[in-house]
Amino acid sequence: MSRFWTDKIASLDPYVPGEQPQDKKYIKLNTNESPYSPSPKALQAMAAEVNESLRLYPDPNCVSLKKSLAQQYQLETNQVFVGNGSDEVLALAFMGYFAAGKPLAFADITYSFYKVYAGLYGIEPKLIPLNDTFDIVARDYQDLDVSGVVVTNPNAPTGKALPLADIEVILQANPDVVVLVDEAYVDFGAQSAVGLVNQYPNLLVVQTMSKSRALAGIRVGYAFGHADLIEGLERLKNSFNSYPIDRIALAGATAAVEDTAYLQEICEKTIATREFTVKALNRLGYELLPSATNFVFATHPSKSAEQIYLSLKEQGILVRYFGNKPRIGEYLRITIGTDKEMQALISALQTL
């Protein structure tokens, strides 16, 4: 608190990222980072960019990266927006498209940053409960009087994916507002809505380099949508910060997008490790939701999530515990690391 704080600052309820304790070296299975190195080609491109050109501003329009993304996803360059992490893309989209005086619809259990942005912009959340099996029910998104809809697919922290047909139901039921589909985890096994962008002028698909492309450290996210929606985001971005992507990030992200073979390789490794982890956790009596992501959402019928979380932490393994959240307080979200890290997790759980 400071006497210089405005009422606005005092009213905020900021996002709390997963803990990054520095007291010892942990096996980090709590923030859904990739356990693998970024593409060697991306590393090379970034190293090459560390030179005297850094005295110059980066390309404010990120043309090289947009071109690569557009080519990869079969869109036009003006259908691509780039931001400093998908969190920034989301922040701009919420400001531009959802702060319209009506509530914004999203699931009761989903990425907790949405509520923070809503608070920042004075948007009232209209929470649509997941059903008893933690699924998004598309028909619950009909007849809403809202400024927009956000759907996370696959959802976090549940890990469950929604079929594309259900995304279309939601798009068709909400033709007059923007439907934002956050696909942070889509590369780990869900159907992307990118292919629907030319069909639905109200669709904004948001993705990130942080999870499947192992580049959380350079902060690059992007959105695909109708050229008019993208132009709106550009107007906002250029009214706030013209250069959110630095030269090094731009070089690394462009090379990473072009290295599709590497993306496929590390996603396949993560999926294989996920499947082995699911089997091992099932054998230990854990119940897991089916995951289309790089994490699993697990509960145990007789052991408390808090006890498991604390015991793992003591054994040097961090997982995400949601003790303060309704409905999911007995669940743990466990990021899929390397085979070796998951073996260490399973051994630690066996001692409980």
Ligand SMILES: *Cc1c(COP(=O)(O)O)cnc(C)c1O
């Ligand atoms: C990790 C995550 C993001 C943020 O990703 P960044 O690009 O690192 O900002 C956005 N949405 C969801 C659902 C996420 O899990």
